[in-house]
Amino acid sequence: MDLPSSEVIKRELLGWEGVTIHEHDFATTRFYVNGIEMGHIHGDEIADLQFPTRISKRLISEGKVLPHHVIPKSGWVSHEIQKPEDVKAVIDLFYLQHQRLIRKKK
Template identity: 40%
Template sequence: MSLSVRQVFIDKVHSWSGVTQQPHRFGGIEFLFNGKEIGHLHGDHLVDLLFPKSLRDQLVVTGRAQPHHMYPDSGWVSVYLTSNEDVTKAIELLRFKYDYLVAKRDE
């Protein structure tokens, strides 16, 4: 039996030091590091992450993410999980955000 996308995310993100999870206020699972949100997963089909606006713009222009499905002019991005490549891309972005938060903590 294959793992669900949700379980793949949980297993991967929980392997990173200091990561916790809790229910997200709009549904789904929110992943946290040091009390700050890394990103959240809605079901098995959508990941949302918040970045500084300039970084968000780069991610959208390079095709690594799409503007947020509800707040397209914000720093939020969305990754729709329609293929294995999308899952890999979303996990890479979650790791990128995690590394960003670790670096901010260590400043």
């Protein structure tokens, strides 16, 4: 039996150093590393992450993400989850964020 996209993402991220999750309203699961939000997913449909502007712009220009689906000029970016490859892409984005925030703490 295949797991829902959100469950695959949760299981992967929870295996990383310092990561915790918190369920939130609007069917949102927020992921934190050492108390800092890395980003969140809305069920099995979309992931939202906030990067520094230069990183967000680079990811958008490389076609890896879209500007945030509600507030496009906020620095937040979105990645839709529609197919299996999207799950890996979302995990890769969270990994980039995780590594950035782990380094920032040290």
